Amino acid sequence: MSEHLDVLIVGAGLSGIDAGYRVGHERADRRWAIFEARDAIGGTWDLFRYPGVRSDSDMTTLGFPFHPWRGEKAIADGADIRDYIRDTARTFGIDRHIRFRHRVLAADWSSRDARWTVTYEVDGQTAHLTCSFLYLCSGYYDYRQGHAPTWPRQSDYRGTIVHPQHWPEGLPVAGQRIVVIGSGATAVTLVPALIDRGAAHVTMVQRSPTYIVSMPARDRIAATLRRHLPAALAEPAIRWKNIGYGIATYSLAQRRPTFVKRQIARQQRAELGEGFDIATHLTPRYDPWDQRLCLVPDSDLFRVLRDGSATIATGHIAHFDRDGVVLTTGETLQADLVVTATGLTLRLMGGATLSIDGTPIDPGQHMLYRGAMLADVPNLAFAMGYTNASWTLKCDLTARFVSRVLDRMAADGSEIVVAAAPPAEVVDTPVLDLSSGYIRRDQALLPRQGRRAPWRTHQNYVRDALTMRRRLDDGVLRFTRR
Template structure:
């Protein structure tokens, strides 16, 4: 049987749940379904099961605009899942979510003005179809099934256990054992101090340093506001604005005065490091601040573990794996019982789902984004994409605002289809990468950049702006500029 809905949402993470909230509250007469390949809601927060999994953004901005966050600024994955559950329960759309539903193909028919989703039930193997008038892609940009692991010689020789953080077994026993974590990003910074609580010692092996920032789990402003017994909505809005202001400054300083931002970040962590730490070697990056993600360290727990001797940092490259551990280029062998590869992930362009429009395959690497939320030549489809330098959800809320306005414009015009199309004079516009290397050059971005959609050199075909720009521009975006209705 084929089921038809007005709007089909792909993904039941923070983006998909936010989209469903908008539909339920602003368009209650529209039918919708949310298809999720995993066995539960949460997206990243469901798949990240490694020790200590937590946000690396504050929850006052990572949480939705409409839903006050009541906990600490930095929260564990379980608390974030509870927050998402509250949204689902309050809006009453739990019955609109179908788990174990993996979309294998999406096709648009102009004759019928509808999308058809081919779906496989991951729990039963059953195949079915869902059709929809509008498609809302909220699947994120991770390939959850295929995390990134470099090819190292000799891994088969290692006599211990090797696990990737994206596939961390719940029953892994590392108590009293030597653990080696390969990587230096947000995941490594999270898993290292968490595992150090029961391991005999944890070594973090990094090829090159990252920028770090010790952020309190409870903002000092929150502590000041607590005795005032303010309504949750007030506290949420005050702290939300405070965090936005802080991250606006850091993002703009990193862009405009990188030396000043570098000095600020370095001077912030130096007092927290053990005496004698080689700061230049282990904690001074080769790139400017925010050209890759800044590692957030709640209450400086990583540095505390370094000071108490349960964690050490080694900066070097891997020559090969041995029976007892990893030999690095210096010749030293880092012995371990358990090796954790916190080496990141691979990008997935719109879930790596094959798209066709009227029977023709869509090559997204040759298509252009419309303001970072629609794709040229792809009708009735919006996608959610958040920020790298601010909380993901800050942009998701702005994207949802624009989609809401587009639905309104379609209703005003009596249109059933909206499609981004290049304007006269745009056809020869250069196709630029979706993100410039001098803007953001994290490994996963560079590895997958060629398969992602493109951007142009002019509005509205651009992407990767900062929040301080988009919060003014997106609400005023001209819905007739680059969009056609029929």
């Protein structure tokens, strides 16, 4: 007989460890496990090893509210984040429930049995188990490969080409002329980090600019609060300060985009001087937060642009040649190393296929209820973070909500919970509503959202926190038995 679990969590990154705490911690009566396809805890923060990899939001909100981040840096290095996630899992005994090298391949819901049959692979062998509730915390991008476009005559190039998602250990950069293709968070992180590792020169090649703002790597207000207040008061105060600041700046950008654009340009001009061509290299065609803003700690990118050790080339790549990259303007960028920081490839549910009684489920054809459950799909939750704030903020709200749902089912003997989509609800946009390239390329894969609650995903933590605490009997969520 195959094993049966009450809850199966898929993924041991930030959202999976959070889910393990909320769903399984101190619940000795609940049989649960976390399946992790790789052989380590940490998700994104264990996978990415390129120079300078770090958080793109403050660690107080990216961290777990039940195990606050107490490092000095507000913008932390990837290795420190990985260690923090592992320490959290160990502190609360979550690591004892993780099964490594367990890759979920498929899950089929049986209406007759009210359970999922999960097919997974472990060490090259296929196996099965059943679970009453399936909780997907495996992120939204493909861990196997990033987006890797090709260019004409790329095979002529004599140097090395590497994608940041698969950075080779020990890759030499000192003394190298490096071209970084891309302008997102990875690219703006790599450029100063490569200079600090001794690169001779780094050129960031972008088709179009991204909004880039600087913030202090260390939060002085947080340090003051920790120095003068007990931890039980300081940590919530710091957390809510950062949540409030994030909501306020995002709201301002939505209401007064022109003003925010001017403020960003003013900061950049103060950093780079009047001689830098901000209009060409740092002024996007879209409004702030139509795509995610890039944060740089302590102006590190502006520093290397200002001293000339790095430059930005804005334009299109015509082709490669033996020595580097040739732009459509005719300019040749000589390079010993080309880094293709060209983005992610979307891949939901870790690549697993879902079905109900053998009929495949296409997430792109379902709305997402409260940002947590696919409409008309029983006993399934889905962790999806914010696009304008820390990933963990929304994932923790989802985990708390799932915990409430499971407790309710245990209390009244329900075996099935499903969010029933009303036929009149207008399906509007993908749940990730940014205009970023990696979302536009594969947006048909994403769950949809409606135009009103509870089918609309708000990019506002306070609003969502209030919504998630509302009663479960809302006329949409239905609890039944077989």
